[in-house]
Amino acid sequence: MPIALKNQTMTESTQTNSSSSSADVVIKSKRSWAQAIKVYAQPASLRMLALGFSAGLPLLLVIGTLSFWLREAGIDRSTIGFLSWVGLAYAFKWVWSPLVDRLPLPIATRLLGRRRSWLLFSQLLVAAGLLAMSFMDPQQALQPLVICAVLVAFGSATQDIALDAYRIESAKVDDQAALAATYQTGYRLAMIWAGAGVLWVAAKVQGEAQGYVVQAWHVAYTVMAASMLVGMITVLFSPEPEARPMPAARNAAEWIQGALISPFADFIKRYRWQALLLLALIGLYRVSDVVMGNMANPFYVDMGYTKEEVAAVTKMFGVIMTLLGGFVGGVMAVRWGVMRVLMLGAILSAGTNLLFAWLATRGHDVSALIWVVSADNLAGGIASAAFIAYLSGLTNVQYSATQYALFSSMMLLAPKWLGGYSGMFVDAYGYEAFFQTTALMGFPVLLLIALASRVKMGSSH
Structure with a gap:
């Protein structure tokens, strides 16, 4: 379902006809500010706010916030860096995305529909994994905690596959930017709850006790597991998108062709050699943010910020x-x-990221932390809303779950792999050099965007 730009004054809207799989292309002038803002009040946008919260909750709990817990428990930075590879589950979700796109779940699919059944199943996996993590102590046994974190990451990645397809199929292309924005708002609110919220809960449980108190983290992660109810309830009360007919497969070879090969072949066919450029942009767009994020919480701990300060x-x-x-x-x-x-x-x-490098020279400075965190969240919100809309525009609605999973997986593969070495880099060169280096990683992206802006979007037939 592409978004095409023409002289920055016209948009090419591909709207799927409800009675067929063909698409009618309509050229529309840009909306007024009032029309653009009104889109946010639509029920589909409000649902995306709640479902975005459910999607955003697990990520920090197995990477960012977990690194705060591990560092406070005395785990070394190099180990914490390598444990960020748990997040590679998100980078390889395209491997099982065809199953989510095509395979029905017993009973659940008949009751809820294809998209909602997978959403609920994945949310239950996430909640179970978080609850299991709440019973563990990394000081006593790190491996079981990591195994549960992998389960949470797998469930979360599966939820992303189903939710991205649900979002793309729930509205026409003109409204995808608004859905992406409300989804991203819910996503980032959840990340704040899974970051600041979990620290606040842990600090309240810990009270006046000094040092590492594992019970505080046990309660905090139990609260996070319960927070997944937001998404579960939303799924139960949301409509299933209109079912799109899938070609019947006569044998296993035809199923593999339709589920695994066709979605990727479609993308290559539409963009040919330019597909490499688009994949390069997708793979590097968030590299500076993702690599830097691996060491953000250890940085706070090492700079002497308390859980209460970071949470506030x-x-x-x-x-x-x-x-x-x-x-x-x-x-x-x-x-x-x-x-x-x-x-x-x-x-x-x-x-x-350069602001974080400056913050590293300030010592324990809460005022400076406020300015840096504010700027980082503002930039992240703007970048993410645009990026999600861009990925949605590249997706053919016929293969929405599989293709979007490929794009969002590409977004994380290189950054997550590089992020695994972040702890070793900090140990060798320090935080200031680390943040400066991650900032430099983002500048080649500007050239890729300039080149990609010349690419004519292919038809989402």
Whole structure:
């Protein structure tokens, strides 16, 4: 379901006909500001807010917040860096995305439909894994905690596959930027709850006790497991998108062709050699953010920030700037076009990493932390809203789950692999050099965006 740009004044809207698989291409002038903002009040946008919360909750709990827990428990930075490879589950979700796209779940699919049944199943996996983590202590046994984190990451990646397909199939292409923005707002609110919220809960349980108190983390992760109910309840009360007919497979070879090969062949056919350029942009767009994020929480611990301080700053200023960034990014994408906002987001994302390098020279400075966290969340909201809309525009609705899983997996593969070495880099060169290096990683992305803006989007027949 592509989004094509023409002289930044017209959008090419591909709207799927409800009675057939053909698409009618309609050229529309850009919407007014009032029309662009009104999209956010639609029921589909509000559902995406809650489902985005469910999708965003697990990520930090198996990578970012977990690294705070591990560092406080005395686990060394190099080990924490390598454990970030748990997040590679998100980078390889395209491997099982065809199953989510095509395979029905016994009983559940008949009761809920194809998309909602997979959503609920994956949410239950995440909740179970988080609850299991709440009973463990990394000081006593690190391996069982890692195994449960892998289970959470797998369930979370599966939820992403189903939810991305649900979002793309729930609205026409003109509204995808708004859905992406509300989804991203919910996603980032959940990340704040899984970051600041879990630290706040742990700090309240710990009270006046000093040092590492494992019971505080046990309670915090139990609360996080219960928070998955937001997504589960939303799934149960949401409509299933209109079912799209799937070609009947007469044998295993035909099923593999339709489920595994066709979605990828379709993308290559539509973009030919330019597909490599698009995949390169997708694979590198968030590299500076993702690599830097692996060491953010260990950085806070090592700089002497307490759980209460980190929670207060990210909860208050992070929420405000996340909401503002996601909203502004979505509106600007609808109003000005995705590519311009994509470029702006790339510049801001790399620039805020330089602010973290400056913060590393300040010592324990809460005021400076407020400014840096605020800028980082604003930049992240703008960049993410535009990027999700861009990925949605590349997707053919006939293969929505599989193709979007490929794109979002490419987004994480290189950054997560590089991020595994982040702890070793910090040990060798320090935090300031680390943040400067991650900022430099983002600048080649600007050239890729400039080149990709010349690519004519292929038809999502």
